[in-house]
Amino acid sequence: MSDRTLLKLALRNATRRPMRTALTAGMVVAGTALLVICLSWLQGMFGPMLRDATNAAGHVAVRQQAYVEREQLMPLYENLPETAPLVQIIRQQPGVVDVQPRIATGGTLTIGEEIGEVFGLVDGASKAYFTERQNLDADLVAGGRWFEDDAEEMVLGAKVAEEAGAKVGDEAVLLGATQDGSLSPIKGRVVGIVSAGSGAIDRSIYIPLARARWMTDIPDGAIELLVYGADYEDATALAATLSAVPALSELAVQAWSTRPPWSQMGPMVDGIWAFLVFVTIFLAALGIWNTMMMSVLERTDEIGVLRAMGLRRRGAVGLFVVEALVIGVVGSLVGVAVGAVPAWYLATHGIELSEQVTANMGGQFPIRTTIKAALDGGIFASAFACGLLMALIGSLLPAIRAALISPVTAMRSGR
């Protein structure tokens, strides 16, 4: 049978029982629409999250080996005592766009004479790191500004400010520790308050690198050097380049993707993605299998006749697979369109997560409390392809069943 004849017959068969075809197409529509919504949601959740997270944590981080081994304890004494020469060397490496020394530790905040101290994550780095890298100045509440690098100033996360009762203009005392563990207070004027809707950002206390060095008694150093390339997705290559630099050979040079928590998160995201796609395709295929099987059984005599007339087994398989694919193409197109509407709504309006959820995610995940879906051509294309896969997988067993119909059936039919 020529391909044109096969296509014609498959098309006619698809219109033969409109309700059944609609049911089959409906399963593809539901499957692809669901995928568009879920995949754009996943992308919206993890895409910006990774960009934010790697901006905060550096595409590649350079630290002491010993620090990395006890990272959870934030051991201040395992620092990089002289950062200036290292920064100079790293800046000369190909692909390096920016290097930021940073001191991250903990501390408690007191405003004026009040007792009642409030704990915060102390983040000491340059103004550029906070405002250009992380764009945190966009989240400043009205009336505030970012600190200047050489001033005795600080910026507070909204949660810390609220608990401490701090306002812009207040004098604050931040009580931290030196690298050998002695208590170490510094003073500073609160010049801004950031409210990003993210647990980690709102729980932080931002101070200039110089003030952090003073407080921790690491006069010329830092805990880590955060190195940036052009794109966070190229971090592995950048880390490889840096690892080859002799001056860094004793140090831990790690791309973000190899550091916890992302080293576990990558496979997790892939896993969620695969699970979603697999379950959706499986369920839709199950439904299609059911309706197509009905068609095959109903048309047994007819297939027998076609086989008697010389249709090969392959042709019988093709007839049903093509019919399913025709339904699949239409169903997928409709499904993508149907799914695009709620996905577009989620992309423009987003969904509010409660503060509780984001706060519990811990310091490493600067999750925004409003998550918006991210729609793009890749998601439409994936969902469409999955729709075709549903039709293909769902029709395979019925098509094979059709191929097993013996041509002798034709002679026995109608008795």
Next chain:
Amino acid sequence: MAICELKGATKTYGSGATEVHAILGIDLTIDAGEFTAFVGPSGSGKTTLLNQIGCLDSPSAGSVHIRGKATAGLSDVKLAGLRAEEIGFIFQSFNLIPVLTAAENVELAMSLAGQDGGHDAALALLAEVGLEGLGGRRPNQLSGGQQQRVAIARALVKKPSIVIADEPTANLDSDSGRAVLDLMRALNEKHGTTFLFSTHDPMVVDYARRVVTLRDGAIVSDERRGAAS
């Protein structure tokens, strides 16, 4: 010239105690241009024999040759190819493809046989079987007799060596049945196509020039009637 030769052709269903020889040791030669009826009581093996000649099935023992080609041991693809090119079928319950028009049903046979020019040939043949102007109708818009004419056109359009018709008139009233047989005879005489059919109807048997009678899977008589009425 023999276009079909059976030697000791046997078809066995089941095994052991439930073994049934649907046909057993059939020796038969069919020449080009025959118009032959297969008769015999129900269960005597008529359909089974036609299945063998029509390459729908291959023998359990013995041999069936179509134009010198043995069917035993042929792959499904080879058998399908042989059927597509050499054999036309007319079925008791017409069995047209319901989603195709009369003309498309006829074209389908040419397409399956890998032949070109289907549309024109289909319309010409439909006119020849008395269905001029009805080529655009679907099977459910045609009477039983008309459907069987479409089926005849479908069987003949690819110019097969043999047309096999298992009880072609069983689902038709006697007038339509007669008309269908007249048509088959006319086409047999005009194109020289070989027609093999089975029947229970004595009226139908009267059309045959050769009558093969089966009983319990074996041939009990083979009678040639010269130029019958």
